Amino acid sequence: MVSLAELNYVLPAAISIFTLAMVIYTYRVMKGPTVPDMVLALDALTVDLIVLFMLITLYYGTPYLAIGAIPLSAWVFILDIFVAKYLLEAKKK
Amino acid sequence: MIHIPLLIGSIGSTAALIAAILAMFEKDLLKAIVLSGIESIFTAFLLVVLLAPDLLIAYVAVGLGINSVILIYALLRGERYEE
Amino acid sequence: MKSSTHAAISVTVALIFALTVAIALIKLGFAGPWVTQNINLANMFLTGVPVPHSCCFSASPEVVTSVIWDERGIDTFYETSVLFLAIIGTLYVLAGTFKARPTPEGMTLIVRVISKLVAPIIIVVSLSVALHGHLTPGGGFQGGAIFAVAPVLLLAGWGSSKLLSLGFERDTLLSLRVTGVLLIALTGIGTLIIGLLKGVNAYVFLNQPKPQAPIGYLGWISTPWGNIVLGGTLILLNIFEFLAVAAGFTLAILAVDSSGGGKE
Amino acid sequence: MTLEAIMWYYILATLMGLGAVGLCGMVCRPHMIKKLLMLTIFSDAIELIAVLAGYRISATQPPVYPGGVIQGFVFPNPQEAANFANSAVDPLPQVLIVTAIVIGLAVLLFLATLASQAGRKFGTQNLNKIEKRGE
Amino acid sequence: MVKSIYAYLIVGLILLGIYILYTGSVSMMELILGAIVGFSVAYIFTDEWIKKPSKLNLRRLSILIAYALKYFTVIEAKAHWSVVKAILSPKPSLKPAIVRVPYRVSDEYAIVTIANSITNTPGTVVVDVSEDKKALFVHWLFAEVTEDEEARKHISAEFESWAKLIFEG
Amino acid sequence: MIDQILFWFGVALLFMGGVLDVIASVGMNRFRNFYLRLHAATIGSIGGGVYPLVGVAILVLGLDVPSTFKYYITGSALISALIVVLTSPAGSHILAKAAHKSREVLPKPAIVDRLKEKEVNEE
Structure with a gap:
């Protein structure tokens, strides 16, 4: 069995890679010239954060923080649909 | 050795602050809703870092999901641009 | 009132709010990063909720839901x-x-x-x-x-x-x-x-x-x-x-x- | 002051800034939806400050005993409970904040429907324009 | 509400599996609770999920698994590589276009499988579906051809043959 | 032995996903147009989201921890990967459709645009 301590060689590198991606995505969301750009970058940011949640869970060594990943991944879809709904319905009037 | 959760927590709180300031000065309300979505998502991130799983589930389902849906529905009745 | 007055009042109120929170947190002795023990009330719940024959036994390992x-x-x-x-x-x-x-x-x-x-x-x-x-x-x-x-x-x-x-x-x-x-x-x-x-x-x-x-x-x-x-x-x-x-x-x-x- | 303490105070300062931004936006901006957004931001800041006050850097666990399964769970003895209490964060702010989230949602739900009805009645949700119309 | 007991059992077992997977522990009590939850949710959603229960069999399931394995190793790797090259090269040679890709399946799951397979490979994104004209409108990053049939050969011919095997025929 | 293989396979998937995620975020900033960024976002959600999640799910199985810990994380990671695989393409699709139909963003550099031709024909 691989002990939990061995993970500590791997985790800081992985967390820093995903944090770097998180920062660049955040820059894109704040800069994005139009609304679809921002929502698209927010999707990618959310998926990135789900992985980061899992890594923090492993870092602390407690299972229960992973529980937020599923509603988060469903939320992305809801925001997409509702922004699209707004754009389609607001154009009509 | 540096304490990783507090480090990425401080990055997250900075991002939340910047997003909130941008949302305050934004004239386009739909963009403001998306920007406050970033703020909410970093709030959820800070809740993970600060070890609060109960709050995390409640916040992700309510603060992210239902709030944005209700606000977009309310915005459908009014106008999109401020001033 | 003009909007500039609104802005001045709100910024003042916000700063007072922030200062109040800061003073409350520091003076009332809430936990900072240097504390190694929780406050006594928290320890009472953490050690009492799932342990039989203790003060506040709720037969559950989940402290937050038990207190709620x-x-x-x-x-x-x-x-x-x-x-x-x-x-x-x-x-x-x-x-x-x-x-x-x-x-x-x-x-x-x-x-x-x-x-x-x-x-x-x-x-x-x-x-x-x-x-x-x-x-x-x-x-x-x-x-x-x-x-x-x-x-x-x-x-x-x-x-x-x-x-x-x-x-x-x-x-x-x-x-x-x-x-x-x-x-x-x-x-x-x-x-x-x-x-x-x-x-x-x-x-x-x-x-x-x-x-x-x-x-x-x-x-x-x-x-x-x-x-x-x-x-x-x-x-x-x-x-x-x-x-x-x-x-x-x-x-x-x-x-x-x-x-x-x-x-x- | 250690590096951890500096980061802890930095997070506290940004969260207070977040609360200030929320309060300022709630007062300054005329659009109803913008006010509601700022209300949520303000309540987020308050919640996070409370949770931050209960956090310790020596803690590694949320206030939930590990290994909770519905069949076969063994209740801990006082010694295990004391060990657990040394490594868990403070549960009390989290308990208070769960209630705050529910109340915040209730307030937002009601105010958002009021704003939507105002948009239907006046044709706009901008308070400045509504005020002008009344004169 | 439930038209076919067979479909009901299968949907209930799928939901029971998801419950057990999420809960992360198997015991008698969990199985009982999961069965109650899974079969009561399946009672509402069976008719939504499955229209023709006679099509459910193990052969289609094994083809589906084989397709998923091939898709997530070979096809995804190729597509990722081409777009990663385009991102990293200093002057990428892009030819973006929205082309029309006709499809020849009628089952809704087959259409969605084709569309999601197209969108999930980087380089092609489905922009619109026209149900009456039986065509997908695809935004293509490296548009070599613009005619309908040629584009279909490049983009969706492989996915379509798999989808036909899984959901039709 | 099998634990070592599982662990290092999971770590390899995790790091491959991390590199792809950074590349996708760079591509998000390098591409000029919304319709080009759609492809970078696909890399971000599939290469940078699903593969690392599966990697975490596999990695945990090789660790020396209580079984409740293991299966709990594996289950959450696999189900969220499933939901991301199902919903992320549908989200991109409906967003692209809304942007195209409401003329919010125009696909500026494009060789042909069959969808616009179709809309023009219908009107």
């Missing part, structure tokens, strides 16, 4: 009532504007099929969160809030007529909501009634027997395969709260959607 539904049970009941009133108020404000809407224009086949595939998965996950509320993080409110994601998806993809045909009708949801809140109240005063009948002392929202109040709910069942943990009132209250919150959110979203989208 056991020590602060009546407070949480009022909070549920506030949510109930807010949803009733929403229905009242939107009264007279309801109509069932067919599939919204622009939602394609892909969105419809995917929302139909994802919704049951979300519902199963939310039920799991609610049923394990006394063991793992989560509980009735969290489960109900996750449940509400599924009707939102179906509503976006198919329109409210689909939800009505699946059985999410307004009267059914309202009666489920009322039933949930009533059952919470009944569970809370159950021990009181039994205590009155038996002639012993009892409290409202009493979970496990206490030295002054020797009656309580069933905490766990011992079987040859190990304990089956029920947590006394916790599992009952979680299920009823799930019922109330899930029905209430679905009702609110349905009302907001079916009162029309654009300007009239």
Whole structure:
């Protein structure tokens, strides 16, 4: 069995890679010239954060923080649909 | 050795602050809703870092999901641009 | 008043607010990063809740949910009532504007099929969160809030007529909501009634027997395969709260959607 | 002051800034939806400050005992409970904040429907324009 | 509400599996609770999920698994590599276009499988579906051809043959 | 032995996903137009989301921790990966459709645009 301590060689590198991606995505969301750009970058940011949640869970060594990943991944879809709904319905009037 | 959760927590709180300031000065309300979505998502991130799983589930389902849906529905009745 | 006056006042108020919070946090001795021990009240709950024969035993390893539904049970009941009133108020404000809407224009086949595939998965996950509320993080409110994601998806993809045909009708949801809140109240005063009948002392929202109040709910069942943990009132209250919150959110979203989208 | 303490105070300062931004936006901006957004931001800041006050850097666990399964869970003895209490964060702020989230949602739900009805009645949700119309 | 007991059992077992997977522990009590939850949710959603229960069999399931394995190793790797090259090269040679890709299946799951497979490979994104004209409108990053049939050969011919095997025929 | 293989396979998937995620975020900033960024976002959600999640799910199975810990994380990671695989393409699709139909963003550099031709024909 691989002990939990061995993970500590791997985790800081992985967390820093995903944090770097998180920062660049955040820059894109704040800069994005139009609304679809921002929502698209927010999707990618959310998926990135789900992985980061899992890594923090492993870092602390407690299972229960992973529980937020599923509603988060469903939320992305809801925001997409509702922004699209707004754009389609607001154009009509 | 540096304490990783507090480090990425401080990055997250900075991002939340910047997003909130941008949302305050934004004239386009739909963009403001998306920007406050970033703020909410970093709030959820800070809740993970600060070890609060109960709050995390409640916040992700309510603060992210239902709030944005209700606000977009309310915005459908009014106008999109401020001033 | 001019808008510049507004801005000046608000900035001042905000700064005063921030200073107050800072002073309160530092002077009142809340934890900083250097503290290695929790405050005494927190230690009392952390060491008392799952340990039998201690001061505040709730037969559950989940400290947060135990405190919510056991020590602060009546407070949480009022909070549920506030949510109930807010949803009733929403229905009242939107009264007279309801109509069932067919599939919204622009939602394609892909969105419809995917929302139909994802919704049951979300519902199963939310039920799991609610049923394990006394063991793992989560509980009735969290489960109900996750449940509400599924009707939102179906509503976006198919329109409210689909939800009505699946059985999410307004009267059914309202009666489920009322039933949930009533059952919470009944569970809370159950021990009181039994205590009155038996002639012993009892409290409202009493979970496990206490030295002054020797009656309580069933905490766990011992079987040859190990304990089956029920947590006394916790599992009952979680299920009823799930019922109330899930029905209430679905009702609110349905009302907001079916009162029309654009300007009239 | 250690590096951890500096980061802790930095997070506290940004969260107070977040609360200030929320309060300022709630007062300054005329659009109803913008006010509601700022209300949510303000309540987020308050919640996070409370949770931050209960956090310790020596803690590694949320206030939930590990290994909770519905069948076969063994209740801990006082010694295990004391060990657990040394490594868990403070549960009390989290308990208070769950209630705050629910109340916040109730308030937002009601105010958002009021704003939507105002948009239907006046044709706009901008308070400045509504005020002008009344004159 | 439930038209076919067979379909009901299968949907209930799928949901029971998801419950057990999420809960992360298997015991008698969990199985009982999961069965109650899974079969009661399946009671609402069976008719939504499955229209023709006679099509459910193990052969289609094994083809589906084989397709998923091939898709997530070989096809995804190729597509990722081409777009990663375009991102990292200093002057990428892009030819973006929205082309029309006709499809010849009628089952809704087959259409969604084709569309999601197209969108999930980087380089092609489905922008719109026309159900009456039986065509997908695809935004293509490296548009070599613009004619309908040629584009279909490049983009969706492989996915379509798999989808036909899984959901039709 | 099998634990070592599982662990290092999971770590390899995790790091591959991390590199792809950074590349996708760079591509998000390098591409000029919304319709080009759609492809970078696909890399971000599939290469940078699903593969690392599966990697975490596999990695945990090789660790020396209590079984409740293991299966809990594996279950959450696999289900969220499933939901991301199902919903992320549908989200991109409906967003692209709304942007195209409401003329919010125009697909500026494009060789042909069959969808616009179709809309023009219908009107």
